[in-house]
Amino acid sequence: MLDKTYDSATVEPKIAQKWDEADAFRAGANAKPGAETFTIVIPPPNVTGSLHMGHALNNTLQDIMVRFERMRGKDVLWQPGMDHAGIATQMVVERRLAERQQPDRRKMGREAFIEKIWEWKAESGGLIFNQLKRLGASCDWSRERFTMDEGLSKAVLEVFVTLYKEGLIYKDKRLVNWDPKLLTAISDMEVEQHEVKGNLWHLRYPLEPGVTYQYPIAFDEEGKPTEFETRDYIVVATTRPETMLGDTGIAVNPEDERYRGIVGKHVILPIVGRRIPIVADSYADPTAGTGAVKITPAHDFNDFEVGKRTGLRAINVMNVDASINIKENEDFLEGLDNPAALHGAWDELEGKDRLEARKIIVRIFEEAGLLDKIEPHTHAVPHGDRGGVPIEPRLTEQWFVDNKTLGQPALESVREGRTKFVPRNWENTYFNWLENIEPWCISRQLWWGHQIPAWYGPDGQVFVEKSEEEALQAAIQHYLSHEGPMKAYVEDLLENFKPGEILTRDEDVLDTWFSSALWPFSTLGWPDETPELARYYPTNLLVTGFDIIPFWVVRMMQMGLHFMKDENGNSVEPFSTVYIHALVRDKNGQKMSKSKGNVIDPLELIDQYGADSLRFTLAIMAAQGRDVKLDPARIAGYRNFGTKLWNATRFAEMNGAKSDPHFVPEAAELTVNRWILTELARAERDVTEALESFRFNDAAGALYRFIWNQFCDWYLELLKPIFSGEDENAKAEAQSCAAYVLEETYKLLHPFMPFMTEELWAHTAGDGQEREGLICHADWPAPSYADNVAADEINWLIDLVSGIRSVRSEMNVPPAATAPLVVVDANSLTRERLFRHDAAIKRLARVEAISLADTAPKGAAQIVVGEATVCLPLGSLIDLSAETARLEKAIAKNDQEIARIAGKLSNEKFVANANPDVVAAERERLGELEGQQSSLKVALARVSEAG
Numbered sequence: 001m002l003d004k005t006y007d008s009a010t011v012e013p014k015i016a017q018k019w020d021e022a023d024a025f026r027a028g029a030n031a032k033p034g035a036e037t038f039t040i041v042i043p044p045p046n047v048t049g050s051l052h053m054g055h056a057l058n059n060t061l062q063d064i065m066v067r068f069e070r071m072r073g074k075d076v077l078w079q080p081g082m083d084h085a086g087i088a089t090q091m092v093v094e095r096r097l098a099e100r101q102q103p104d105r106r107k108m109g110r111e112a113f114i115e116k117i118w119e120w121k122a123e124s125g126g127l128i129f130n131q132l133k134r135l136g137a138s139c140d141w142s143r144e145r146f147t148m149d150e151g152l153s154k155a156v157l158e159v160f161v162t163l164y165k166e167g168l169i170y171k172d173k174r175l176v177n178w179d180p181k182l183l184t185a186i187s188d189m190e191v192e193q194h195e196v197k198g199n200l201w202h203l204r205y206p207l208e209p210g211v212t213y214q215y216p217i218a219f220d221e222e223g224k225p226t227e228f229e230t231r232d233y234i235v236v237a238t239t240r241p242e243t244m245l246g247d248t249g250i251a252v253n254p255e256d257e258r259y260r261g262i263v264g265k266h267v268i269l270p271i272v273g274r275r276i277p278i279v280a281d282s283y284a285d286p287t288a289g290t291g292a293v294k295i296t297p298a299h300d301f302n303d304f305e306v307g308k309r310t311g312l313r314a315i316n317v318m319n320v321d322a323s324i325n326i327k328e329n330e331d332f333l334e335g336l337d338n339p340a341a342l343h344g345a346w347d348e349l350e351g352k353d354r355l356e357a358r359k360i361i362v363r364i365f366e367e368a369g370l371l372d373k374i375e376p377h378t379h380a381v382p383h384g385d386r387g388g389v390p391i392e393p394r395l396t397e398q399w400f401v402d403n404k405t406l407g408q409p410a411l412e413s414v415r416e417g418r419t420k421f422v423p424r425n426w427e428n429t430y431f432n433w434l435e436n437i438e439p440w441c442i443s444r445q446l447w448w449g450h451q452i453p454a455w456y457g458p459d460g461q462v463f464v465e466k467s468e469e470e471a472l473q474a475a476i477q478h479y480l481s482h483e484g485p486m487k488a489y490v491e492d493l494l495e496n497f498k499p500g501e502i503l504t505r506d507e508d509v510l511d512t513w514f515s516s517a518l519w520p521f522s523t524l525g526w527p528d529e530t531p532e533l534a535r536y537y538p539t540n541l542l543v544t545g546f547d548i549i550p551f552w553v554v555r556m557m558q559m560g561l562h563f564m565k566d567e568n569g570n571s572v573e574p575f576s577t578v579y580i581h582a583l584v585r586d587k588n589g590q591k592m593s594k595s596k597g598n599v600i601d602p603l604e605l606i607d608q609y610g611a612d613s614l615r616f617t618l619a620i621m622a623a624q625g626r627d628v629k630l631d632p633a634r635i636a637g638y639r640n641f642g643t644k645l646w647n648a649t650r651f652a653e654m655n656g657a658k659s660d661p662h663f664v665p666e667a668a669e670l671t672v673n674r675w676i677l678t679e680l681a682r683a684e685r686d687v688t689e690a691l692e693s694f695r696f697n698d699a700a701g702a703l704y705r706f707i708w709n710q711f712c713d714w715y716l717e718l719l720k721p722i723f724s725g726e727d728e729n730a731k732a733e734a735q736s737c738a739a740y741v742l743e744e745t746y747k748l749l750h751p752f753m754p755f756m757t758e759e760l761w762a763h764t765a766g767d768g769q770e771r772e773g774l775i776c777h778a779d780w781p782a783p784s785y786a787d788n789v790a791a792d793e794i795n796w797l798i799d800l801v802s803g804i805r806s807v808r809s810e811m812n813v814p815p816a817a818t819a820p821l822v823v824v825d826a827n828s829l830t831r832e833r834l835f836r837h838d839a840a841i842k843r844l845a846r847v848e849a850i851s852l853a854d855t856a857p858k859g860a861a862q863i864v865v866g867e868a869t870v871c872l873p874l875g876s877l878i879d880l881s882a883e884t885a886r887l888e889k890a891i892a893k894n895d896q897e898i899a900r901i902a903g904k905l906s907n908e909k910f911v912a913n914a915n916p917d918v919v920a921a922e923r924e925r926l927g928e929l930e931g932q933q934s935s936l937k938v939a940l941a942r943v944s945e946a947g
Contacts, residue, residue, distance in 0.1 A: 001653055002763055006646045008610025012755045016133060019758075022774060025070075025078070025138040027536070030777040032073035039077045039539040040066060041520050042139060043552070044147065046085035047121055048092050051131035053584040053592065053630065054545060056602040059137050060615045061581055061622060061696055062543045066138055067751035068691050071780040077536045078138060079523050081145035082126060086449040086512045087182060087190070087386050089125075093117050093448075110447050110507075117448050131603060136611050136754045138776065145523045147515040148450070155522035156450045156515050157466045159563065164454075164464040168402040169442070171462070175304045176441045178394035180322035180354075181387035184445035185398055187511060189551045191391055193380040201241050202290065202372035203365055204233040205250065205267040208275060213262045234259070234267060234278065235372045237289030239379055240299075241365070242358040245272055245326060245349070246317040249295040251306055254280035256291050270370055271345050271361065273336055279310040298395040316395045322354045354392070399443040399452060399508070403558070407434045409571055410557035419557065419573045422694050423624045426546060426580040433550040440555075442511045449509030456504050459486055468503065475503055517555035520574035521564055537564065542575045545583075553578055579694050581622060587631035589917040605635055612753035613639035619752050620700035641708060642756050645749070648712045649760055652738045655723040658766030659743060660736035665785045670722070670730060671836075673737040674790035676715045679706060680741050681783035687748050688780070703749055711741065714798055718840060739764070744781045796830075796866060797837050803863040804845040804872065810935070811861060811943055813877050818848040822871040824856050830868050861943075880943055887940040894933045901926045 019025065040062055045055060062078065070076040093116055094105060105113040129144070145152060163169040176185040207213075212232045216225030236250060247269055252259035263280045283306050284293045297307030297314035307314055315332055319325045326332045327350045345364055349357050365371040382391045411434045413419050414427055421427045443452060454464045455471040461478065465471040479490040493501050515522070524533040538560070544553060560574030585591055586598040593599065605614045609632075616638045621628045665677045683706035690699035715738075722734045742764065750757040754776065761775035804821070813819070821841070823834060834841070834850055841847055853871075856862060860871035901922055904910050911919055 001768075002646065002650050002760070004650070006643060006756060006759070008612065008755065009607070011759050012134070012136075012611055015755045015758045016136075019138070019774070019776070023142075024774055024776055025140050026142060027077040027140045027532070028075045030070050030073065031075035035073050035075045037077070037536055037540070038066075038069040038074040039079070039536040040541050040543070041079045041523060041539055042081060042137075043542075043544050043548075044081045044083040044145075044516065044519060045128045045132075046088055047082045047125040047146070048085050048088045049128045051128055051135070051602050053600055053602055055128070055132070056135060056614065057581055057584050057618045057622065057628060058543055058545065059132055059135055060618045061579070062541075063135075063137050063615075063754075064619060064696060064699075064751040065541060065543075065691065065694075067754060067776060068780065070138070070776065071747065071750070071778060073779065075535070077140055077143075077532075079143060079145070079536075080129065080132075080137075080139035080141060081519070081523055082129070082147070083512060083516055084146065084148040084449065086444060086446050086509060087184070087186070089117060089120075090446055090448040091182075091386055093120050096120065105447065113447055134603070134606055134611060136615065138754070143523075147512070147519075151525065151528075152515060152518070152522045153450060155518050155526055156510065157453055158527045159518060159559065160453055160510070160514075161464055161466055162563075163401065168405060169464075170400055170402070171397055172400050172439070173395060173397045174400070174439065174441070175298070175301055175393045175395055176398055177382070177384075178320070178322075178392045178396070179384040179387045179389070180318075180320065180392050181389045182384065182446075183320050185394075185396070185441055185443065186384055186386075186391065187441070187513065187551065189513075189548065190385050191382045192385045194383050195378060196381040197376070197378050198239055198381070200237050200239055200289065200375040200377035201362060201365075202235050202237050202374070203241065203244065203270075203294075204235055204370040204372050205270065205294075206233045206370075207231075207262065208266045208268055211262065211265050213259075216258060233370075234262070234292050235290045236292050236294040237375075238294055239377060240358070241361045242324070242354045243296045243299040243317070244269070244294060244361065245324065245332070245357075246296045246298050246315045247272075247276060247294045248274075248297060248307065248315060249276050249310060249312040250278045251281040251284040251293045251295050251310070252278060252291060253282060253284040253286045256284070256286040258286075259292060270368065271342060271349075271364060272332075273342055277312075279306075279312070281306050281310055299393050301393050304393070304395075314395050318354060318392060318394070320394075322392050324349045324352050324354070324357045326350060398441045399454075400439040401442055403437045403440045406558040406562055407437050407554070409561040410434060410554060413557060413561060413571075413573050419575060420577050422577060422579045425625065426549065426578070429546065429549050430554065433554055437554075440511075442514050443506075443508040444511055445507075446509050449512065450515060452506040452508050452510060454506040456506070457486075457502065458489060463503065468505065472503055513551055513555060516552055517559045518563075520556055520560060526563070537574075538572050539575045541577045541579060543579045543581060546580050549580070577694075582625065582627040584618070584628045584630050587629055587633075589627070589629050589920060600630060600632070605632065608632075609635045609639045610642070610755070612642055612756050615754075616641065616700060616752050619696045620704065621697060623697045624695065641704060642753060644712050645707055645745070646756070646760070648707075648716060649742055649764060651716060652735075652742060653764070655719070655735065655738075656731070657735045657738040657742070659739050659764060660766075663736040663740045665737075665740065668733060668737055670733055670737075671790045671793055672715065672718045672722075673733060674787040675794035676711065676737065676741055677785045678787050678791040679710050680744055680781075681785045683710075684744070684748060684781045684783035688783075691751075700752055703745075703752065707745060707749070711745065714794075715741070717844065718794070721839065721843075739766075746775055747778050747781050750775050750778075793833060796833060797840065800865045800870065801841065801845045803865055803870065804847070807861045807863060807872055807874075808846070810938065811874055813874055815846075817877050818846050819872055819874055819877060821845070821847045821850045822853050822857055822860065822873070823850065824853050824869040824871060826852055826868040830866060884940065884943050887936055887943065891933065891936050891940065894929055894936065898926065898929050898933065901929070 042062065043058060066076055066078045097104060097116070160169060177188065177191050179186050212230050214228040215231045217229050218225065218227035220226050234250060238244070250267060252263060259278070262278050264278065266275045266277050269276055283302060284291060295303045295306050295312055297304045297312055298316040304314065317324060317326055317329065317332055327346055348360055352360065362371065383389060384391050411431065414421065414430060421430065453466060454462050455468060455475070456462055457475050457479065463471040463474045465474055476490065476494070479486050490502060520539050521533065521537055524530060524537050526533055542553065556574050561571040564572045564574070566572050583591065586600065590596060590598055602614060613635050617635045618628065668674050668677060683702055686702040687699045690702065719734050719738065722730050725731065746757040746760050758775050762770050765771045826834065831852065838850060841850060856869060856871045857873055860873040863870050905922060905926065
């Protein structure tokens with residue numbers, strides 16, 4: 001017999017240990033002979049990470065599919081692993097060194113610091129794997145991989161060297177996102193936009209001597225200028241005055257009449273003294289600011305593009321820490337007369353932080369009469385998500401991948417349907433990124449990560465190879481085959497060779513996403529030709545969030561298509577389906593963040609409600625394309641759902657239900673058993689079809705309705721008279737059928753609630769025995785049974801009883817009171833059903849007598865069931881006038897609230913300016929009220945009928 005209550009805190013560790021001891025999730029476990037494969041690679045969490053709600057949703061959905069396909073007999077591999085998380089891990093270890101008052105990494109040196117990181121990983125890294133196991137993730141944990149493993153590092157070297165030699169990796173000087181706190185380039189994904197209250201400074205740039213123009217200052221009703229003033233300056237508006245030191249031009253729109261006459265003229269850049277041109281470019285918006293834009297190609301991404309189009313120089317005026325660098329800056333000084341009059345300002349600015357320099361520059365403009373005006377201005381400022389400071393677009397030499405060439409096959413693959421997105425609308429994000437793709441900056445100025453396999457000779461010549469030995473051989477061959485001073489120099493070095501004299505290795509490491517891009521095949525042993533690679537590649541499904549489509553999904557497609565070929569040499573996609581899940585928000589629809597204080601810890605929810613309750617909640621709320629609004633109260637509700645099944649199992653056991661290997665559904669004789677077997681088969685089909693199309697919420701919803709409503713509320717209720725009756729044959733069939741349906745239900749529910757179903761499976765073998773096999777290896781139900789006649793009959797009974805109960809509830813009939821039932825226009829089938837189910841109707845609907853009539857009695861509430869009208873004379877059981885007054889009062893109150901909310905939602909200003917989550921909540925509330933109002937009006941009509 002099962003324990004009286006289900007205790008998740010006790011059961012879950014016990015079941016996890018049982019799975020572990022049985023090696024239940026190894027690749028191929030439970031696979032049928034000749035089975036097709038089903039492979040998922042886990043999106044590798046950061047080695048520094050701990051479980052958050054996004055992980056919980058992502059891995060719950062993956063685990064549902066993995067358990068489902070494993071039970072269907074496929075050869076399943078769910079490949080686990082972790083990402084080395086370059087910046088995040090380096091920051092964690094640096095912070096740890098500081099807390100322990102140990103030398104920082106620069107004092108320690110690269111090798112010693114990297115040893116410290118490996119020590120930290122051995123002690124603290126990978127905590128998230130244990131947390132995923134608590135969630136029930138059924139990965140093949142014996143195959144755990146790490147992006148810095150020897151095997152994966154080998155794959156990284158192979159890819160980098162190959163792409164370099166194919167011309168698809170190269171060095172270039174371009175603008176990158178630069179974090180001046182961490183002193184490294186960072187990816188777009190590591191940049192967050194922060195709303196900042198700042199200023200828009202309007203600065204006057206004097207035109208070169210002798211140049212003036214007529215600027216309009218008054219206009220008629222049609223917007224035509226009527227008055228002008230002569231100006232010998234042009235006003236530019238900027239949020240970043242400190243970058244003006246690197247200005248090399250001013251852009252105006254070619255259609256802007258105000259400035260057309262001075263295009264091609266020059267201004268003299270204040271503080272600097274450089275003569276810079278006014279150029280025409282459509283980037284300048286005549287309606288924004290003054291319509292004239294300062295162009296700083298080395299410090300702004302848009303300006304960099306304008307500079308390329310118009311031939312403007314790019315002058316970097318900052319150091320790596322975003323301090324001003326001009327006095328000894330050759331690029332800055334080039335072309336300047338270096339007038340002594342400006343040296344005082346240069347001295348004051350040199351070495352200052354950019355924000356301090358901003359104040360100095362604004363002061364100098366004001367003192368010179370060149371500060372036109374200052375306007376308050378709220379705008380988005382990009383910040384590094386780790387360093388927490390504004391990023392600086394920085395012109396620097398970095399390593400890049402030719403994304404455009406690699407991206408074309410990835411674009412065609414999805415367009416031609418070889419890889420599909422679910423929901424399909426996410427293809428647009430994928431297409432938009434690839435159609436507008438930029439070179440990918442893959443170098444990072446860090447120590448933790450895959451060091452770039454590039455070495456430089458004495459003259460700067462680069463040699464890219466998989467090892468220093470190979471690079472040295474390439475360098476010797478290069479230098480000795482070219483006559484000149486370098487040949488003699490290298491020959492001299494070789495005579496007294498010392499390691500490190502000829503070649504110097506590039507100090508940068510690769511972007512973390514570079515190794516992640518190889519994840520689907522590197523984890524299977526590539527570049528070696530392993531059995532696992534041959535068996536499990538390509539993978540079937542990728543489950544991930546929409547925010548990393550450009551950074552991970554696109555790059556895996558690019559790398560997979562470039563490096564993985566079939567036996568005919570054709571490119572192979574890394575996965576056939578990409579399922580994009582939504583965000584998990586708080587119960588009010590707000591995005592979770594520490595600053596809002598609304599972060600929900602999944603481990604706390606598991607402690608409080610159990611992993612199964614959390615998993616089922618996430619699944620039933622995971623409608624495609626809709627964010628999950630997570631309310632702990634919902635989790636408590638689905639814990640009650642598990643309790644309901646547990647109690648139903650105990651009730652069945654107490655009434656003699658036990659596993660019967662000889663039970664054959666087709667041999668069932670009782671109508672109620674044939675009905676539940678038919679409904680079971682429908683549920684099996686619904687769940688299977690929903691999972692096959694990744695409609696997790698529909699699958700969970702079908703299970704909920706079948707278990708809670710059909711099995712617990714109706715089937716067990718209808719069995720009570722049979723269990724307590726004298727017909728032993730009927731009792732035996734009901735006992736066997738109930739046990740069979742429960743067993744099939746456990747299987748269907750297992751992917752969603754694995755711990756409870758494994759425990760139920762183990763302890764419902766009968767006769768106090770524990771099953772030998774695991775439910776995670778049981779065969780998935782194959783629906784075949786159908787008896788529509790029986791199903792129609794019992795569903796008719798359910799509709800009848802439900803209708804009567806609804807009327808009684810609406811009219812506030814006392815629960816204990818019984819009422820007569822009069823059935824009008826009943827055909828022969830309905831009459832037979834009323835006769836067969838007379839006792840059940842009276843017991844379940846609190847009916848005292850059932851009679852047939854040709855016309856409806858006066859003063860009776862009426863409901864239609866099939867062709868018949870069912871009448872309930874309730875006038876003697878309730879105070880009709882008091883009930884009428886109550887309902888009318890409730891309807892009037894609802895009308896007021898509906899009018900209030902509808903008024904808000906019809907206000908365009910409210911809808912446009914209010915928080916979108918607030919607007920959505922108001923719409924949801926309006927829908928709820930309208931539903932309530934409809935029910936209240938139906939109830940009022942019923943009372944009126946009865947009166």
